[in-house]
Amino acid sequence: MNKIIKTEPKTLSGFMELLPEEQLLFNKLKDTIKRVYEDSGFFPLDTPIIELSDVLLAKAGGDTEKQIYRFNKGDNDLSLRFDLTVPLAKYVAKNYYDLTFPFKRYQIGKVYRGERPQRGRYREFYQADIDIIGDGKLSLINDAFLPSVIYNIFSELNIGKFTIKINNRKILSGFFESLDLEDNITNILRIIDKLDKIGVNEVKKELSKMNIDDVKIDKIINFINIKGNNIDIIDQLKNLKVINSKFKLGVEELNIVNNYLKQFNLNEEYIQIDLKIVRGLDYYTGTVYETFLDDYSNIGSICSGGRYDNLAKNYIDKELPGVGISIGITRLYDQLKRIGLLKKEDISISDVLIISLLDDLSYSIEVMNKLKELGIKAQLYMEDNKIKNKIKYATNLNIKYVIFVGDEEYKEKTLTLKDLVSGNQVTDKIEIIVNKLKNI
């Protein structure tokens, strides 16, 4: 055979590529999200990864634009999508007359950002978005429905106590408008955000440096110090007597959303109004969400979103208000894996490995067919190999049980089931073995 010059089989940095057992774990995460989204009545959507740059960058700018994977092919200036929201906007505008509103869709897909790779940052990563788009208007009940979907996902994933924090952008904007500080919101919020780290005095000092007078600083500190359960917070907001219609509307919206929230099947301890939750300032216009794991708040928000006034204004002359939430699955997987909340030992591609002790595999194949018919995920080891190596294959793949098929079993029409963890072994009729496996 000719000697071939080998190419090094490299994968690009910033691109996640998992070993099989890890991929299985990743897919369980992804598939749980998908199932809950579908069970909640969201249509799947699958838009191209490549779009015309003109279309994709209709609105983008600054940092986003620098990170884009952009290139020419033939006469076309093309880009890889950097999120799933812009393609959604394009899609809704393009298909406006064929869609039924409210349009509820989910999309789980890869997006691309050419960031400098670092731990937990990926250049190719999955986002899992849901959005509900109204035609002209959209009821606030949707703002309560979305957190209930997210609640179901994270409850099922069994990753410990989490808190969905909720706020309304109108409250923030209105409050700062009432102080004539609306132009400085971004900077003020950046300072406030450091409250837990640097303490109230340092925050006051930094606000002073922005030429904000002491009366206003006190009002800001009072505002961000509002605490309690959700109803308390709403009451205190009302008691602030802020003279601003936007503020009042925001408090009213938050109140309505909070009331609806209780009706969806969720534990109220998992939902918390937090007046410091902001999200990207220029996009969201009402309810905003962020989600934190209580025991691992340092990993940041694992799921965020909010309400926006007009999804597709760059493409179509229609008012399309919506509310959406996004989970960054690739980063979430990475974090959950690292803190030990996802374990590859907990999952396997098959329930049982069939190991033939006979050279002729016919009966083993028959057994596999039967087991699969009865709902057992059975796999047959088909290579000529030592028993020891066949068992090693099962342990490598985290398969917890093996079934031996030997002369005895063939004659008696039985199977021998071995629990690889306990070492226990039992020989019995196939139906009884199946029942044992099903009860585990």
Next chain:
Amino acid sequence: MNKIIKTEPKTLSGFMELLPEEQLLFNKLKDTIKRVYEDSGFFPLDTPIIELSDVLLAKAGGDTEKQIYRFNKGDNDLSLRFDLTVPLAKYVAKNYYDLTFPFKRYQIGKVYRGERPQRGRYREFYQADIDIIGDGKLSLINDAFLPSVIYNIFSELNIGKFTIKINNRKILSGFFESLDLEDNITNILRIIDKLDKIGVNEVKKELSKMNIDDVKIDKIINFINIKGNNIDIIDQLKNLKVINSKFKLGVEELNIVNNYLKQFNLNEEYIQIDLKIVRGLDYYTGTVYETFLDDYSNIGSICSGGRYDNLAKNYIDKELPGVGISIGITRLYDQLKRIGLLKKEDISISDVLIISLLDDLSYSIEVMNKLKELGIKAQLYMEDNKIKNKIKYATNLNIKYVIFVGDEEYKEKTLTLKDLVSGNQVTDKIEIIVNKLKNI
């Protein structure tokens, strides 16, 4: 509000982007393939869509290279994958020491080819591959196992009678070697392929033009005229008395695979040895497969693959024989849709739409929670709208049933279920309604 200049919301030609109801149908196809692959013990794999051009094009050339989406980002020369086999080869070489062999993996993902777009041809399309890779060797039973997986998929999809055609490349190569015609196989096969269209005399004429003598032409015609059931064909091949070791080995392999095939739970009428099946000549080295819908053979093979000697020779100095099969889902969906074997009316995102006749949605939300708990995919119409429009939402989404929640239902703790197809309507306790829905 400012008038914004609108960008036309275009999608690139050659990129499939479906309406919601169609996407649901597409996903059903994709999810069925995924589930059967997983139930058969194949690990999921998810490699990046972008790879270093050096890695991806280690072997490629000619037509493939021209179709590649290739571009620079920073210092990197990058390409989008054009199939899932090259990434698999890279992956196995890269992770050779971490993998357990035989390595059984499936991958369902998008690939990119910048072909001239035409009906049924896509630039972005899904492939759904399974492969089994051995370390040094791989039993022939795998060559029989793969068609059984494919059989399960197409049986479940309920798309009518299909035939998995099977052959062995060694038979072809050995036969033409025995005639000293091995260098002309490609051209000869191209002529033979026209047999059904142009008839045996024209085929003979064209073979003559290639300076093949009449004795050999007769042998070729005899060879390709071999017909009958699978056992007949193998017997006739043996009776040909071809003096060539490769030919003999091929017949022996085909015989073994055919015998194993019968043991996997499949209908033998769906498997047919066909000596004219070839597949890409330079890649496959043993068993080859193509799959046709009996009533729609004109759409060509819907699933193909075969056995290869060495998966990753461009990346690693290990013998890695394998066998694999690929389904081009995007094209398959397109074809099945066009010939009417997939109907969007047959599928819906929800089992039932809850329509509240009350302004207060609390009880309706409670009903939705309850229905979901009991395993019904229930969706609540949450907007303020006329009943007529709420029902229209259900019919637009192919939701077959609606549940009305009015004053009466609230007081009596009942529900009114309406079948939108028959128009029948019944009011009863929630558990009875759920049972009705589950029995449908």
